Structures are given as structure tokens and as C-alpha cells.
Amino acid sequence: MRGAPAAVVRTAVADEHPLPGTGGFAGALDTQAAVEHGRLVGGRGGRVVRDVLGREPVFVEAQRDADRAAGRWSFDPRRLVDPRLVDAGRVVDLDADTETRTWTLPDPAPEPDHHAAVERVRDAVLDRVRAVSADGLAVAFSGGIDSALVASGVDAPCYVAGFPDSHDVAAAREAAAEMDRDLRVVDLTHDDLVRAVPDVVRATGRTNPMDVGIALPLFLVAERARADGFSRLAVGQGADELFGGYAKVVSPADDHRVAADTVRGARRETVETLPQQLPRDVLTLRVAGVEPVAPLLHDRVVAAALALPADLLATDEERKVALRRAAEGVLPPGVTRADKKAVQYGSLVSRELDRLARQAGYKRRMDDHVGQYIRSLVDEGGDDAGPLE
Known part of the structure; x- marks a missing residue:
């Protein structure tokens, strides 16, 4: 078990x-x-x-x-x-x-006392991030509130992966400076992507560009952390889904990407995507040689998030409202308010995969041109495309 x-x-x-x-x-x-x-x-x-x-x-x-x-x-x-x-x-x-x-995700009534709801989130998040052992630990760090909260609880080096002009590298540098944390930057190259794609595909069984684009920065951060002697990688996974971090949660009745017409209903839809998303991340990190640590996905944090009312999840002005309030006094204001991009875009991995595909002759007019390119890299790697352990 x-x-x-x-x-x-x-x-x-x-x-x-x-x-x-x-x-x-x-x-x-x-x-x-x-x-x-x-x-x-x-x-x-x-x-x-x-x-x-x-x-x-x-x-x-x-x-x-x-x-x-x-x-x-x-x-x-x-x-x-x-x-x-x-x-x-x-x-x-x-x-x-x-x-x-055997189990169904709870659907509790929203907590009417906003102060109590935020305090419950604060207590749960801080308890779980501070409970993480620093033994053999590194932190995947993008400079956003999720990874910053994880990093706040442990004395461990932070790692970010991205191309030199990427949003994530710039944001991580700024946040690490504000938090006085040791940041190690994994500067990505095209050769890194070409080399890593077969390993990621073999580990996850997925070749679609979205999944591969998300997994590649995780793999390359984990690979570097492992090379530096770390065996565990703390991640901020789950916070966007649990706390209303997606734009489609803000006005779900007007957004075709969700079936729900309420903020809490749309948030539940995003939470219910986790069972399909998390295997990609877990298998990617393990094939890179590290064990994932995800304190924001602990049951105590989940229970606190599920009880949040709609206006503590997302509004027209702000997303992850309760999580940001809970972080006040824990993180510097600039980090608490920082915007976050999805990792495949913030690292520029998605952009550069598209560039590599076009350079290899897979033009945008072709159906699934990036996916075709990804599969070609796996085919070229053959049975030796990556390690089993």
C-alpha cells in the first residue's frame, strides 16, 4: 500500500x-x-x-x-x-x-462565516506544508502562490525549469528573492525536450501535446534535483482545482468549458479531473527518480477547500480568493498576489514543442502536428527510449 x-x-x-x-x-x-x-x-x-x-x-x-x-x-x-x-x-x-x-467526494454546504472558512484553510495548509520532512527534499517552484506556500513550510532548495525568457523563470526569481530562498534554475534547451519526450511518454503512456507539455518541465526539474542528490520533490499540485484557480470557474454559466452554471459546481468539475491528471504527474516524477510530495492534496486541505463558499473561490476580480487570504502574513504581498500561468505555457515548453515540430516538417496545417512530432520522437527512440526505473 x-x-x-x-x-x-x-x-x-x-x-x-x-x-x-x-x-x-x-x-x-x-x-x-x-x-x-x-x-x-x-x-x-x-x-x-x-x-x-x-x-x-x-x-x-x-x-x-x-x-x-x-x-x-x-x-x-x-x-x-x-x-x-x-x-x-x-x-x-x-x-x-x-x-x-466505495468512496464519493463529499459535497458539504458552504461555510457561511467567511473568516472561519479562511482560518480553516490557513490552519490546514500551514499544518500540512510544515509537516513535510526536509529529508532529501527539493521544491518545484514557479513563483506562484501554490508552490510558494509549499516552499514556506520547509528549508529546502527550490527548482524552476523554463526557457531563458520564460514567465516561470522570471516569476520564480522574483519570488525567491522576496522569500530569501535558494533558487536553482534549470535552463531548458531544445535538446532537453527531444531527449526527455520518450521518457515522459513511456512513463505516462500519453502522447497528446497538452499532457506532454505539462509533464516535461516536471520531469526536467525532477531529473536535475535527483542529479543534485535529492530523492523527493514537493509540488503544489491540486491548489488550482481545489481553490478556484481556473478562469472557467469565474463565470461558468457563460463558459462552454464547464457544464455547471455555478462557481462551486464548476470548481467540483475541476476537482473531478484530478484522478486523470495526477497519474501523469506522479508517474513522470517517479521515472525521473524522485518521489512526489503534495501537501496541498492532503485530506485536511481538501475538506477545508470543499466547504468554501463561491465568493471565496473565484470572482471577477480574483481567483483562489481564500487561499490568497490564508497566505497573508505568511508570504510577501507580491507573491500572494502573483499571477500564474499553466506550466506548459509559463515555461515556454508548449511554444518550443510547436517550434520543434514545425522545424521537423510537421506544419500547423496538419492535423495534430505537435502530437505527430511527439510520436515520431518515441518511434525513433525504440525500445531504449527511457529507463523503466
Whole structure:
């Protein structure tokens, strides 16, 4: 079991408790484990579980024919013949070949007392970021409020990846200076992208430009941190989804990107995308050789965020309202108010992938020209495109 003791998970299953006080979990109960080099990699039989937000990915064989190890599961999809990601909140009984939705994300009524709601967020966030051990830890740092809050809780070096003229590098330098933090910049080149694409694709199983563009800066930051001797990387994942960081949450009734017509409904839609997003990030970091640490995705933070009223999530003037108020007095004002770009754009990785694709002959008039280019890099790499560990 990853992320929580088996006893805690057993109780959460028995009580159908969706937020039992963990940072997420996945793995197997009552199973025959498979261990390689002293590390649990999968197994057969028993029950496979994945928490309500899917913070830990786990996979089972999609097919159970005679050519496969019946009921086999793994944390690494590359170890399976036909891997299927277990849905969040599910318990899969591999012996009985059944799957049950055990946990559903809570939908609490909004807290009417705004001060109490912000204080609950502040207490939860500060508790969890300060609980992170600095042992072997580095911090992925973009200069935005999410990563700055994570960095505020630990004495660890901060890393940012981006092309020299990127928004993220400039913002990280400014924030690190205001916070008096050690910042290490990973200056990206085209060669870095070309080299890293096959590793990212093999780890995640994804070739679409959006996912690859998000994963590449994470991979390259993690790779550098690992080379510098760090084994864990703290990230700010989850804050945008939980606290209303997306533009589509502001006026959902007028935004075609969401089905909901309320701010809280749109926020819930974004939270429900996490189980598909997080495997990409977790698998990317692990293939680069570091273990992800995501304190803003802890159950306590999730519970505080879910209880926020709409006007503490997003307004026409401000997004992540409660999180910014909670950060007052913790972060410098300039960092608290800093705008954030999605990592694939803030690092300029998306722009430069497009440039590389066009230079390689994949023109914009072609269907999915960047995706075609990404797949060509993987094909060129063949079976040796990246490490399995």
C-alpha cells in the first residue's frame, strides 16, 4: 500500500470514509505481493484500492485471458500487458472480478462565516506544508502562490525549469528573492525536450501535446534535483482545482468549458479531473527518480477547500480568493498576489514543442502536428527510449 498504512485503508473501506486523514493512497489488500529489489511493484489477487481523489495511481490488467497473470496489478503500467487505471474511489476485487465504487467526494454546504472558512484553510495548509520532512527534499517552484506556500513550510532548495525568457523563470526569481530562498534554475534547451519526450511518454503512456507539455518541465526539474542528490520533490499540485484557480470557474454559466452554471459546481468539475491528471504527474516524477510530495492534496486541505463558499473561490476580480487570504502574513504581498500561468505555457515548453515540430516538417496545417512530432520522437527512440526505473 502506498500513501497510508493498510490498517487505515481497511477502516476507510469498511466505513466508506472518503477523507480518512491521508494524503491519498493506492495499492492492494489481501494480496500476494510482488517485490523487486526490495520494492513493492505489484502482485496478484486480493483487493486493489484507489482513494477518492486518485492521488496515487494503480493499475490492473484490463484483460484476464490465459496469456496473462490473472488478477495482476501494479503501480507501474509498464509492468502489465494491458494496463487499466483503477478509477478513483474504487475497490477492485481481483479474485471475484468485481469493482465497487466505495468512496464519493463529499459535497458539504458552504461555510457561511467567511473568516472561519479562511482560518480553516490557513490552519490546514500551514499544518500540512510544515509537516513535510526536509529529508532529501527539493521544491518545484514557479513563483506562484501554490508552490510558494509549499516552499514556506520547509528549508529546502527550490527548482524552476523554463526557457531563458520564460514567465516561470522570471516569476520564480522574483519570488525567491522576496522569500530569501535558494533558487536553482534549470535552463531548458531544445535538446532537453527531444531527449526527455520518450521518457515522459513511456512513463505516462500519453502522447497528446497538452499532457506532454505539462509533464516535461516536471520531469526536467525532477531529473536535475535527483542529479543534485535529492530523492523527493514537493509540488503544489491540486491548489488550482481545489481553490478556484481556473478562469472557467469565474463565470461558468457563460463558459462552454464547464457544464455547471455555478462557481462551486464548476470548481467540483475541476476537482473531478484530478484522478486523470495526477497519474501523469506522479508517474513522470517517479521515472525521473524522485518521489512526489503534495501537501496541498492532503485530506485536511481538501475538506477545508470543499466547504468554501463561491465568493471565496473565484470572482471577477480574483481567483483562489481564500487561499490568497490564508497566505497573508505568511508570504510577501507580491507573491500572494502573483499571477500564474499553466506550466506548459509559463515555461515556454508548449511554444518550443510547436517550434520543434514545425522545424521537423510537421506544419500547423496538419492535423495534430505537435502530437505527430511527439510520436515520431518515441518511434525513433525504440525500445531504449527511457529507463523503466
